[in-house]
Amino acid sequence: MKQNKLNWLLAALAVFTLTACSGEEEQTTARPDPVHFESGDECHVCGMIIEGFPGPKGQAITEKDQKVRKFCSTRDMFAWLLQPENVNRNHTLYVHDMAQTDWQNPNDTALIDARDAFYVVGSDRKGAMGPTLASFATESAAQEFMKEYGGKVLKYSEITLDHLTAGAPMGQMSGM
Template identity: 65%
Template sequence: MNLSFVVRTGLIMAFVVALAACSGSEETAQAKPEPVHFESGDECHVCGMVITRFPGPKGESISGKEQQVRKFCSTKDMFSWVLQPENVNRDHVLYVHDMAGTEWDKPDDAALIDAREAFYVVGSERTGAMGPTLASFAEESAAEAFASEFGGEVVAFADVTMEHLSSGGGMSSGMGGSHSM
């Protein structure tokens, strides 16, 4: 009887632990925040420029439990922030515009996608805020078509480096200059 009690107690404990582990992962999956729309007065977290005054894809970060939103006037500025050593391992959700689903000159926030799943064209002739930027796409084939038309190299999120940001890329200098990193 004593052994039976120990076995039942052990099984109950194992069931409770398994149940808690399952509910924790469901909670995490449901905790992903929705993208936040860009408003006319929003300023870039990196450079302070008014975001909606410029063409090209924008980016945003929503951080951890506090759900702090940081908005960026370009994907280049978003990456320059994300790739900083103090931000690389932070718990944040990132969004960018899918440029296959919106106009370059005025990106529509209905086209915001998960930045970590996107493909980027680095070094194209298309410019965004302050010059060269990284064109973002949900589908690799759309990024390749863009690169065929406007030049550049297609890279996945995980492959974007600080060198991609500082290379300047692109044939057009746009407004000139770049943000310091």
């Protein structure tokens, strides 16, 4: 009799464990969609008006409170993101796929997940704050850009603060 109760208890525990695990997968929060850049939006890092500057832009949406932070360049986005107080926070990140939009006026329909993107660091193309990280949905598009404008292709996880400061004198702004 005790063996039957033990078997029943183990079976119930197994079912409960499987149900609990599958429930967690279903309860994951849906990732927020990118937000359009509007006239008058200011960069969260430097305060510049984002509109009118060339190159890819970035945005970070905090998962806890859904606060949107917009950046005039991918360089400013990474400068903010790689700070110790932000590096371990959960953010949904978007950047422009520069293979799908114009460098001078990036279109918000070309926003992609920044963590899946490939970046060209150290190219001749300038963004809002001078040197920027050109972002692409595919490695092959990043390689093509690199062949034309120089630089080095990196994955999201490979970017460090050193990549943001190399060749970028402080205070230099393109287009001003």
